[in-house]
Amino acid sequence: MAKAIRISRTGGPEVLEYVDVEVGAPGPGQARVRHEAIGVNFIDVYFRSGLYPQPLPAGLGMEGAGVVEAIGEGVTEVAVGERVAYTGRPNGAYADVRNMPADILLRLPDAISFETGAAMMMQGLTVQYLFKRTTSLKAGDTILFHAAAGGVGLIAAQWARAIGVNMIGTVGSQAKAELALAHGCAHVINYNTENFVERVKEITGGKKVSVVYDSIGKDTFIGSLDCLRPLGLMVSFGNASGPVPDFSLGELASRGSLFITRPTLFSYAASRAELEEMAADLFAMVASGKVKIDVRQRYPLAEAARAHAELEGRTTTGSSVLLP
Incomplete structure (x- = not known):
């Protein structure tokens, strides 16, 4: 059995439950990813609180990094054994392992760690589109x-x-x-x-x-x-x-x-081509050292509620990750 965070009702951090889950073989178009690190973002709070509605019960989390364990029929974006990072729906990143759409997975360069990959995808891609596409800063x-x-x-x-x-x-x-x-x-x-x-x-x-x-x-x-x-x-x-x-x-x-x-990230990264172009820009900035991802908080997956409480309390700085 794998472990995951689930919610059966909306509310404060106390609604986060650490539970056992069954993860089977990936279906067509899916890949099974074993997480090494999971990103924590304010959008997770919005889903948990009900500000952004979703059918319940549900998972949380839209960002992670890990290794592909298996792929389903028709998957060409990634291969078994590859290091990957991602951000996007469906929710469910707060888990040891999950099946997910392969078309949002991106190959993570060897020069970038799993923690960095998990912490940078949503936030880094957000900055990319804000600075390069929402308006082109000079x-x-x-x-x-x-x-x-x-x-x-x-x-x-x-x-x-x-x-x-x-x-x-x-x-x-x-x-x-x-x-x-x-x-x-x-x-x-x-x-x-x-x-x-x-x-x-x-x-x-x-x-x-x-x-x-x-x-x-x-x-x-x-x-x-x-x-x-x-x-x-x-x-x-x-x-x-x-x-x-x-x-x-x-x-x-x-x-x-x-x-x-x-704007939302998911409008700007609606197609695979757009996503890959944005990610290449981000990976280049990070690999060059011009942008360093500052992971300042690390929490066990089981302590996701504490991560949410500290994020909402504005006591965190930089990025936060959950570690399975």
Whole structure:
């Protein structure tokens, strides 16, 4: 029997159950992967809490790295014995071993460890599409990025530095500020001691920024709009503090004809070709050393509830992984 985390109801971290599961042979188009490491992401919290609904009972987790143990009929993307990493549906990565669609599996270069692979796929591919496709950043651009000391934020800071973008990051403590600066932020704002809107104006000499990347949601949304220069782009890609409140489109007009988007990774990586192109870009950045994946929390799979509690409590920095 394999072990896995399952939920039979939505709620807090206490609904996570560590249970025995049967894993049979992979079906057509599937591969069986034995995990060496599993990524923990805020989207897992959204599914657990019910913010993102799914049929119950269900598994959790959309990211992992391991070795292919078996393949089903028609699988050509990977072979038995290959090192792989992935992110994507269906949920179920919180497990020792699982059967899953082979078309989301990517061969993991030998130079990249399983822990790094598990921690970087969702967060790294997110930064790739945010910086290269949602809008194409160029050297000299100035952006605001909330939660700059989190897993996505630290990758974004390094990526921004590598391409010559001035990233202003927001954080919640002095320790997180130092971490974000060390990873490449040009400026850091502690939102618990400073008004981030006013500081952005000061840092930019009143010009404000061309793009805001906001994964916080409810608590920062209107302030983020106020940080944008006319014709600026608001990228709302998460809801860590709760869903964005209803607002009038007039809010965009009054601030200078702003643009807004609510992107998801899975829209940008909808085809195998797009996924492979994005992953190649990410793998190259990591292999070059320009982006280092900072795994700062490691939890046994059985302690997934603790991982969720600490993630929601904003006590984590960098990336977190579960270890089977």
